[in-house]
Amino acid sequence: MVRVKVVNKSGFGLPKYETTGAAGLDVKACLEEKIALAPGEFRLVKTGLFLEIPEGFEVQVRPRSGLAYKHGITVLNSPGTIDADYRGEVGVILINHGKEVFEISSGDRIAQLVLAKVEQIEWQDADHLEETLRGAGGFGSTGKQ
Numbered sequence: 001m002v003r004v005k006v007v008n009k010s011g012f013g014l015p016k017y018e019t020t021g022a023a024g025l026d027v028k029a030c031l032e033e034k035i036a037l038a039p040g041e042f043r044l045v046k047t048g049l050f051l052e053i054p055e056g057f058e059v060q061v062r063p064r065s066g067l068a069y070k071h072g073i074t075v076l077n078s079p080g081t082i083d084a085d086y087r088g089e090v091g092v093i094l095i096n097h098g099k100e101v102f103e104i105s106s107g108d109r110i111a112q113l114v115l116a117k118v119e120q121i122e123w124q125d126a127d128h129l130e131e132t133l134r135g136a137g138g139f140g141s142t143g144k145q
Contacts, residue, residue: 002057002115004051004052004059010049011048012028023114024062028106028110029108030046030047030106031105032106036103037094037102037103039097042095044092045110046089055084058115059113061080061113062075072096073096077093
């Protein structure tokens with residue numbers, strides 16, 4: 001377990017794991033009024049949560065599969081990253097890829113948060129890279145497109 005400090009101004013309980021094997025905690029919208037998200041529209045949805053994430057970790061903001069499957073609602077910059085040094089309110093950028101207007105009310109579960117360990121890169125200048133079977137092949141080069 002990793003302890004993450006949280007200030008909760010949402011008026012709702014803290015995000016929680018819905019099952020014992022869950023990787024993500026469901027996070028809720030914290031709104032003054034409903035949002036009607038039109039097809040193709042995206043909006044920043046506030047959560048009322050402020051986090052102090054330990055150094056060496058990030059919190060990823062990921063879509064909820066049920067919203068994506070049933071309504072075409074997803075996190076636009078998926079997965080979003082909340083850095084360890086960010087202290088502002090957690091917001092979720094939702095986009096409606098569906099065909100109908102989707103209403104979001106305060107308290108609706110809109111995304112999930114996943115704690116992940118991160119390492120920072122230390123660049124090493126080089127004149128060449130080791131060869132591999134794949135080489136420079138990308139974007140569909142390893143199989144059926």
